Amino acid sequence: MQELQIGQPAPDFTLPAGNGKNVRLGQYIGKKVVLFFYPQDMTPTCTTEACDFRDSLARFRRSGAVVLGISPDPVQRHVKFAEKYDLDYPLLADEELQVCKLYDVWQLKKLYGREYMGVQRSTFLIDRSGVLVREWRNVRIKGHVDAVLAAVKELQ
Numbered sequence: 001m002q003e004l005q006i007g008q009p010a011p012d013f014t015l016p017a018g019n020g021k022n023v024r025l026g027q028y029i030g031k032k033v034v035l036f037f038y039p040q041d042m043t044p045t046c047t048t049e050a051c052d053f054r055d056s057l058a059r060f061r062r063s064g065a066v067v068l069g070i071s072p073d074p075v076q077r078h079v080k081f082a083e084k085y086d087l088d089y090p091l092l093a094d095e096e097l098q099v100c101k102l103y104d105v106w107q108l109k110k111l112y113g114r115e116y117m118g119v120q121r122s123t124f125l126i127d128r129s130g131v132l133v134r135e136w137r138n139v140r141i142k143g144h145v146d147a148v149l150a151a152v153k154e155l156q
Contacts, residue, residue, distance in 0.1 A: 004104055010035075010124065010132040013099045015070065015092040018078040023068065023090050026130065032065035032152055033126040036139075037105045039119040041073045041081035041091075045141060049121070052145040054087050064128070065152045070094050071119060105137075125151055 004011070010033075014024040025033065036053065038046045053060075053067050060067055067089040073081075078091035092099075100106040100119055107120040125134040125148065134151050136144065 004102075004132065004135075006132055006135065008132060009130050010126045011099075011102045012130075013102060015094055015099060016075050017090040017092050018075055018082050019090070020075075023092055025068075025126075028066055028126075029130050030128055032063065032128060032155055034060060034065055034067045034123065034148055034152065035070065035103075035126060036067070036121075036123040036148075037070050037100060037103065037119050038121055040071060041077050042084075045121075046071070047081075047085060049139075049141050049144070050081070050087055050091075051085055052141065053089065054085065056145050056149055057089060059149055060152060063149070063152045068092060070099060072097060072100065123148055125155070127155055 012026045014022050017023045038049055040046055050069060057067060070092045072094050074095055075093045078093055082091055094100050097106050105120045105122045106117060109116055109118045120137060121139040123136045123139060124132060127133045
């Protein structure tokens with residue numbers, strides 16, 4: 001597997017979305033793409049992050065960007081999460097962890113002295129030609145969406 005690098009084409013993938021359709025990253029060539037990985041639907045921090053993206057969605061769209069969320073949760077859970085919090089962007093199910101591993105966000109984590117494998121909260125910005133231009137790893141929520149939006153606006 002090739003290492004993910006800024007300035008290189010973002011690895012393409014296809015995953016099922018909550019709307020019952022498959023979403024392919026390559027279908028968004030010509031648009032900026034904000035791809036955010038989060039550990040789990042319905043948890044406090046993930047809900048805050050998802051709602052922050054929701055609240056700024058109109059500004060992302062005006063800047064020519066689409067927002068895609070990815071977690072290992074199944075499609076049915078994404079549907080409930082999106083309905084409960086009125087999330088109007090695709091949530092993609094990576095149950096087999098193929099895309100999480102492709103983007104190197106499936107990491108060893110520690111919580112209260114316990115080690116386990118999980119999704120490292122991360123966001124990637126992909127330009128209109130499909131090239132990875134920015135990444136934020138081990139994201140802290142406060143101010144994150146605003147930082148991503150500022151980077152989107154800087155892109156032509």
